[in-house]
Amino acid sequence: MKLSFKAVDLQLKYPFTIANFSRTSTPLMMTTIEYDGLKGYGEASMPPYLGESHESAANFLSKIDLNQFSSPENHDEILAYVDAIAPGNPAAKASVDIALHDLLGKLKNEPCYKMFNADPATMPATSCTIGIDTAEVVRKKVAETAPFQFLKVKLGRDNDKEMIETIRSMTDKPLYVDANQGWKDKHEALDMMHWLAEHGVVFVEQAMPKTMVDENAWLTEHSPLPTFGDEAVQRFADVDRAKGVYTGVNIKLMKCTGMWEASRMIKRARELDLKIMIGCMSETSCAIMAAAALAPLCDYADLDGPWLTINKPLYDPELVEGKIVLPNEPGLGLRWR
Structure with a gap:
């Protein structure tokens, strides 16, 4: 399996204001996991107040080596490995989880739901x-x-x-x-x-x-x-x-x-x-x-x-x-x- 990722700035239709802050865009990291000719897609959405960023996500995702796993169907083992790489980084971890499930659905020819x-x-x-x-x-x-x-x-x-x-x-x-x-x-x-x-x-x-x-x-x-x-x-x-x-x-x-x-x-x-x-x-x-x-x-x-x-x-x-x-x-x- 091969993991790749790309940074994106998602622009908001209106400035988004809540009780404690306001923003006009959100940094994303779009991920892809390739296996056996198929691709699964994932996403990390990282509002700045939560502490993740393009830089932190790239740093975390660069540490992941999926080649050690024989199949995406070992998803429990894969996700436990990803979670243990470093504390925090929940959105970056989610981007891998989502891509993995999208890929699994395509391998099994069934919807994720x-x-x-x-x-x-x-x-x-x-x-x-x-x-x-x-x-x-x-x-x-x-x-x-x-x-x-x-x-x-x-x-x-x-x-x-x-x-x-x-x-x-x-x-x-x-x-x-x-x-x-x-x-x-x-x-x-x-x-x-x-x-x-x-x-x-x-x-x-x-x-x-x-x-x-x-x-x-x-x-x-x-x-x-x-x-x-x-x-x-x-x-x-x-x-x-x-x-x-x-x-x-x-x-x-x-x-x-x-x-x-x-x-x-x-x-x-x-x-x-x-x-x-x-x-x-x-x-x-x-x-x-x-x-x-x-x-x-x-x-x-x-x-x-x-x-x-x-x-x-x-x-x-x-x-x-x-x-x-x-x-x-x-x-x-x-x-x-």
Whole structure:
């Protein structure tokens, strides 16, 4: 097997602003694994605030030697080897995991979703994200979300109510809220949760900083809305820690090193009776279709990356009634431009 990779800067349609930062592009590393005349494709999406970069990803991926493995079908062994090369680097590791699963699907002549016993008929509708912005720009963003049944709203600054009221002036679609750790006082957060519940919000992600474990648990206990851990839930061990603190977990391939670990996290969350959302960073259809292959196993999906970017190397996924369609094709069924 041969691994290669290429750096890409993914340009965003609008500046992406959340509680703690703003950006106009996201560095990606697109990976390819070649074996027996076939190619599997993967992706690392690396928002700068998470600490990975083109340089760090190239450094990590350069250390990987897949020639020692006789077949991609030894994926457990391969991914354990990749994970052990160095700590951290979850997005770079995910790029290998995704490419490996795409390749395996092509070798087996089956879609990736079948590897995880996911049923396309249970695909949840994906939300489309509205980042923090002025009322004028928020209205423009909302006007572009017609194909989506749910909107995800970024909050956590001093204009939270204005954001919701502006959106509500244009649509009555159900809203997911992500505060990105922006609320610091549990009583003020609870007041906000009650207000949001009156304005058609379904749940709130990471209302308070992940380090405020007791406060997040208190908020979950008293909140009229379900709470989801996002920044607090990175890898497999974090799922157990989320029990009793949040109602559910937001699993992202770029945080947990890819499809294989994400599938284990989903299974463990079910065992713990936690709700499950599968989310994304600013990603192309490559990583989005990898997450979509697992989405039917989840309660909610936030897989809107391709619709929020400009210079994308792949065509957008097919969307029907707000749900991503899983193609009955080998691997991830990617369509390159």
